[in-house]
Structure formats: structure tokens, C-alpha cells
Amino acid sequence: MSHLMEVHYIRERKGELLILSLSRVSKGFKLKEGIYQAVDEVSLEVKQGSIHGIIGESGAGKSTLLRLMNLLEQPDQGTVTVDGHNLTEMPSKALRKARQKIGMIFQQFNLVYNVTVERNVSIPLELADVPKHERMKRVKECLDFVGLADKAKQYPAQLSGGQRQRVAIARALANSPGILLCDEPTSSLDPGTTTDILNVLKHVNSSLGVTVVIVTHEMDVVKGICTHVSVMEKGRIVDSFSREDGEFRPAAASTGTYRDQILGKAGEDHV
Numbered sequence: 324m325s326h327l328m329e330v331h332y333i334r335e336r337k338g339e340l341l342i343l344s345l346s347r348v349s350k351g352f353k354l355k356e357g358i359y360q361a362v363d364e365v366s367l368e369v370k371q372g373s374i375h376g377i378i379g380e381s382g383a384g385k386s387t388l389l390r391l392m393n394l395l396e397q398p399d400q401g402t403v404t405v406d407g408h409n410l411t412e413m414p415s416k417a418l419r420k421a422r423q424k425i426g427m428i429f430q431q432f433n434l435v436y437n438v439t440v441e442r443n444v445s446i447p448l449e450l451a452d453v454p455k456h457e458r459m460k461r462v463k464e465c466l467d468f469v470g471l472a473d474k475a476k477q478y479p480a481q482l483s484g485g486q487r488q489r490v491a492i493a494r495a496l497a498n499s500p501g502i503l504l505c506d507e508p509t510s511s512l513d514p515g516t517t518t519d520i521l522n523v524l525k526h527v528n529s530s531l532g533v534t535v536v537i538v539t540h541e542m543d544v545v546k547g548i549c550t551h552v553s554v555m556e557k558g559r560i561v562d563s564f565s566r567e568d569g570e571f572r573p574a575a576a577s578t579g580t581y582r583d584q585i586l587g588k589a590g591e592d593h594v
């Protein structure tokens with residue numbers, strides 16, 4: 324069984340579990356004028372196998388929230404649980420290991436530009452002490468998956484934006500994560516390339532069973548692929564709903580704009 328198939332099999336057995344939960348997580352930044360509360364007592368549950376969108380205005384705290392999910396930001400309070408492990412209580416060595424199972428991609432791709440595409444995908448495997456022959460096999464599998472096997476020997480600067488994001492996805496998949504965190508993954512891309520990348524993320528979710536969390540300010544991204552949606556405003560989650568119910572329920576809160584726009588057209592506009 325290939326590595327990719329194996330991940331799929333494990334995920335299927337786990338069924339409808341929660342892969343990630345945040346409980347009353349807060350993060351403040353020290354400014355000259357005092358503490359700025361970027362994330363304020365957020366509790367959130369992400370279902371195994373879902374594509375969970377977090378949408379909101381610029382400055383709402385979305386990226387900070389995403390970075391709290393793999394402890395790239397250390398929370399001031401609250402707990403972060405991924406795949407049954409409380410990350411907030413882990414010693415640093417165990418945390419590094421747990422993080423290998425949490426992939427992440429970024430708006431600006433964050434590739435290493437002075438090494439080849441294949442080396443970019445290999446780096447997380449090297450850091451995880453995967454033996455060389457296995458690394459080469461896995462790099463090829465991941466590049467095949469994103470449709471870039473022929474670019475293995477090229478450098479990131481020789482690729483288009485969409486191809487760079489595909490390399491970033493391949494790199495994020497290298498250690499067979501159970502969850503992929505995406506920080507505005509299409510915000511630097513044109514509409515056609517956005518659709519391509521959303522299709523790749525959909526494929527990651529449906530064929531590998533990887534749960535996807537996407538931070539975005541773009542309604543089309545949420546409408547395109549998300550099964551679950553949380554709306555963020557001023558450091559808080561103000562609305563959270565599933566698009567799978569197929570049922571339109573107006574939001575009670577004044578923040579219903581996103582919900583109305585997303586659920587009002589549920590089932591349409593899919594990529």
C-alpha cells in the first residue's frame with residue numbers, strides 16, 4: 324500500500340471524529356499603548372475530513388488563530404488539541420513531532436528559493452529523519468500528486484504562482500499530515516489559478532482524507548470548497564455553521580451577512 328493510500332485508510336477508519344479543537348484560546352500582542360487582543364477566548368471544533376473555512380475582515384485575527392492551531396503562536400491561555408494530543412502541554416520535542424502531522428501553506432508560498440523543487444519537498448522529510456531512499460520515493464509521490472513531477476529539478480523562481488503553491492502543497496503533504504492549515508492560499512493568485520488550487524485542496528481532502536482549514540477573506544473560496552464555516556470578527560468567532568445540512572437557517576446575530584450569503588447559495592458555485 325502506498326503512503327498516500329495508507330493515510331486515506333487510517334482516516335476512513337476514524338470516521339466522524341474531531342481532529343482539532345480549541346478551547347477558550349486567547350492571544351494578545353504587546354503594543355506601546357497596551358495589549359492588543361488579536362484572539363479573544365475562541366473555542367472551535369474542526370471535524371475530521373471537513374474543509375473548514377474561517378472568514379472575516381482584515382485584522383479580525385484569522386491568521387493569528389490559524390497559527391495558534393499548530394502553536395506557531397503560543398496562546399496566552401486556553402488549550403489546543405490536535406488528533407487527541409493537547410499541544411499546549413507538550414514538551415518541545417514531542418511538539419516538534421506532532422507538528423510534522425500538521426501541514427501548513429501560506430499566501431506567499433514560503434518556499435526556499437535557492438534549492439530545487441524536489442529539495443523543497445524533501446526538507447520536511449530530512450527534518451523528520453526519513454531515510455534517503457524513502458525520501459526520494461515520497462518526494463516523487465507528492466510531486467506526482469500535485470501534477471509537478473516534471474518540475475522536480477527546477478527552482479521555484481522558474482515557476483508560476485500557481486505552480487509554486489502546488490510545490491508548497493506537496494511539501495506540506497510530505498510527512499502525511501492529518502490536517503492541512505492554509506493561510507490565504509489563493510490571495511496572491513488570479514481567478515483561474517485560484518480555481519486550480521482550490522481543486523488541488525479538494526483533491527487532498529477527498530482522496531487523502533486530509534482535513535483542511537482555510538483562512539480567507541474571499542467569499543468565493545468558502546463557497547467553492549468549504550463544508551464548514553466559522554466567521555471571525557474582532558478576535559472572536561461570531562458564527563459557525565455547516566454547509567452540509569442543506570438547510571437555510573438565517574443567523575440570529577447581526578453578523579448574519581456571511582451566513583446569509585454563503586448558505587443562501589448553498590449547493591451552487593462549487594468549483
Ligand SMILES: Nc1ncnc2c1ncn2[C@@H]1O[C@H](COP(=O)(O)OP(=O)(O)OP(=O)(O)O)[C@@H](O)[C@H]1O
Nearest residue numbers: 352353359361380381382383384385386387388540
Ligand atoms: N506579531 C504581532 N505583533 C503585534 N500585532 C500583531 C501581530 N500579529 C498580528 N497582530 C495584529 O493582530 C490583529 C489580527 O491580525 P491577523 O493577521 O491575525 O488578522 P487577519 O484577520 O488574518 O487579517 P489579515 O487578513 O489582514 O492578515 C491585527 O490588528 C494585527 O496587526
